[in-house]
Amino acid sequence: MTASASSAFRQVFRVPSKQRINWFPGHMTKGMRQIQQRLRNVDCVVEIHDSRIPIAGRNSQFFDTITGSGVKPHILVLNKMDLLDNKQQRSIRQQLRSQQPELRHILFTNCKDQRNHGVLDILPLATRLISESSRFNRAQSAEHNIMIIGVPNVGKSSVINVLRNVHLKRKSAARVGAEAGITRAVGERIKIQEQPAVYMIDTPGILQPSISDDEMGMKLALVGCLPDHIVGEDLIADYLLYWLNRHQRFDYVKKLHLQSGPCDNISSVLAEYAQQEGMFHRVKQYNGQVEVMTNLLAAARKFIHFFRTGQLGPINLDEPVNR
């Protein structure tokens, strides 16, 4: 693809003017309150985020108040690293180091891999940071309490389960699921180690009450931090197409069997893919007649699924555009 051809693609993504990308249900307000109430007895905060959006979408305002802007030890865990490659991880570290030098402890993790890459580094690091910190009211307690926070669906509960399985050989204690909003309240402490006893506190994923940056909202939606129906699969698929073209990542052309090559029009892309894959559904018309049509929604869901399962290649959505 030549530079002139690539400049034919959209240079910016526009969300339909009436649409706001926001999701702040009641359990998040309650969760914020519960987190603040439990903070007094927390020795370290582990913030989990999706490594495909290392910069965008962290609820920094709220999370900074939790760590007391550096008073409590804080670790940023970038989970789902199986969906990135090593080179991307290195450049993300550099990107974070230059943009947010206050983030001193960053780990990449994968809960899906048998070896639980990176997850087992969390506990030794947290233990060291706690021992180096002044624990104020907690100085007399030999137990360590670690609170897990982050936006929805990034793997907070999964990390707790892995640590409990590995260190205590006990079965999972936190509910996990593929949609956003599985954990809906701050629960009881979950033990993950004996002697010294270490507990983790699972919390509901919490987004910003108002997401003012549309593109940030679209990235959060694409990685699944909001339920798909809030933004709509058609718009999420359109943003994915925009991002891939803008970054000249054309693996999707082969994956979707597009004969005519890269294209910036989501309806054409989905219609061609649905046609190729035989995705049809029966639609009743106003006159009562039933017509067989290409199922664009099913095609959009498949396209998003390919991204979420890494089938369009490793993608860091915060990667700058290569001009």
Ligand SMILES: Nc1nc2c(ncn2[C@@H]2O[C@H](COP(=O)(O)OP(=O)(O)OP(=O)(O)O)[C@@H](O)[C@H]2O)c(=O)[nH]1
């Ligand atoms: N690819 C991949 N998927 C993961 C990883 N860790 C967790 N998941 C999946 O991510 C989804 C969300 O996991 P949860 O542990 O429920 O996430 P959460 O942050 O607790 O979500 P909420 O409770 O909704 O805020 C599940 O489908 C997990 O199987 C990982 O390292 N890699």
Ligand SMILES: [Mg+2]
């Ligand atoms: Mg959870």
